[in-house]
Amino acid sequence: MSLDFGTLQVERAIIHQIPKRLSSEGAVALRTTDIEIPPVLESMNFLAERIKESLVKSSYSVAFDPEPESPVPDLISRLFESENDDFVHISQRIALHLYTSQTGVNSRGVLVITQVKLENKPALAILKLEDEKGCEYEILENNKGLITCSLKQVENLMLTGGKIFKVGIFVKESDCIAGCISDKQRGIKTQTLVANFFLKRFLGCYLLKSPAITTNQFIRTCQNFINNDVSSVELKQRYEIALLSLINNNNDVIEPTNFASLNMHVDDRQKFIDRLEQDEVPTTNFEKDISTTGNSIRNMHVTFTNNECTVAISGNASSLEDLIIEETDDGRVKVSFVAELDKFGK
């Protein structure tokens, strides 16, 4: 699913503070907010910009788990059915679910629930911000005892203190609800549990495409691009080595735009991104999983005309630095490399 996040417009928003839950006895009682933030243009634009910022960098298509642990899928579905009257109430139920699901491991933070339009369709965006720096919060109570929370606190958190920022967005399509999440912690191996908490336990969703499948698709498209769309032998070599390096390095995330920008000739960068889009491979950052990537693709193969000769070099990118592929004057290709000989054959 490819959504145009540039079309996102925020219409309503409510902010709930989620305190740290130390233990069941000592828990700070959650006081959910009763009033939305005033729908002033500047606030709505600020939130839209932050949501877009996150989703354009990294977004994973998700679907509601058919048997979710979380009430969120049902609450979102109800919100799309109702005539907006339940927005505040449903947001309070979502905030309560987050609070009761958290343990002492989770930092305190805020939950911003926004009613948005995406591609002119009704949608809901949920923003979770964790506060690692202990910003001071202010709860405002009006003379009727209703509580509100100002956007200023969210702005401070987003622009200065809040390091962890996750977004889930759900769009009402004609026959279903489509979803996407953005989570900086997804893909970082040490943070898998926290990322899964947001995706599964809190939102009640699962990833539509596993990172292993996405990684394989990326590699295949990249390989096809090198073979079919790049004519210069020198560039083919450069891109092949870059791909091998990407597969074998220790980074947990693949960043297609940065990959193109860092490794490709300026004329090839956009073509590569367009090719990924054509093949429905994400162009935003995604989790790398090479667990099912075959060895053949992790190693380098140079196949000559009519399959008369194949040179295969296995190893990581650093060992390939001595590899030189060059075009000779008569139009043929010379492959040379220096390595310590162990044995011939397989």
Place this chain on the structure above:
Amino acid sequence: MYEGNLEDSRKLYLDKQDEYSKILEIAFEKLETSIKRKGIHCQIEKRIKNVDSFLKKILRKEYKTPLTEIRDQIGLRVITHYQHEFDKVKEIVYEEFEVHHHEDKLNSLKFDQLGYLGLHYEVSLQKNENELIKDYNEHIFELQIHTKAQNLWANVSHQLLYKSFSPPSPEIQRSIYRLVALIEIFDKEVNTAQNAIINQTGFPEVKLLTHLESCFHLFTWNEFDKEFSINNLSSLKKLLKDEEIDNFENLIEAFSSENHTKLANLFSQYSDDKRDSYDRLMLFQPESLLIFERLEMDKFKLQELWGSFLPLELLEFLANIWGIQLPNS
């Protein structure tokens, strides 16, 4: 001499005022919407003839059925900057109204005559709009298209000629003719100069800006800094191939049309945003359309070029609101 009852005509005319107001509002809105959609920067004037002028006209021209014979009870005037914009407005007139009669005032003058210029139409609302007005029976009204200069002349000549008690002396007539000639020359020269500037070698930026401005006004009427635009376009044009520059009008029109809703929403979202931030500086410059187009066509080349003429934050803001990820962002 008028043989009807002037008091009856006065009452009948006053009874029609509500109907006229409704017709005028509908016609004005249709015209304004279409003009904005086509990106024509112009002014629209509207008026209902006051009862005094109506009665004087009856007396002057001896109408038998003044309410139907007089067709300028309701009047609209579109005032364009340049004469070449007439064609676009003409298209709108034929698309949005039933045209009963039209007259190019220039055609009614012999080559050795000078006089009132502009396009005049007698139109009515389209049939399907009748139901919006109770008891409406195809009222014909007047719609004029003038340049600014022609409009100036129309207003001044009205003051000069209609308000004089006796025919002007030959000397005054001659000075009036000199003025009329000047108006005609003015419009022609402005048109010639504009075309020359657009097509002048070394000024492709002006040509690009002219087309961008036309599309930009589809979405916003915000004022912009022309000099800033020209500076930016002198860099941005490096991203365009020769054939794209030659075909720029179609390129930018197609992009604006394909992304009409998205662009309209964006400009509307930010038009009244009062946050104190300079990163929105570029949005309300016509070249923002080209920047959005290039973000889709080749964001890498755009980003690489950008650093040579403007701070990167300005591009990052536009990329973000357009929903495009830039490298290393």
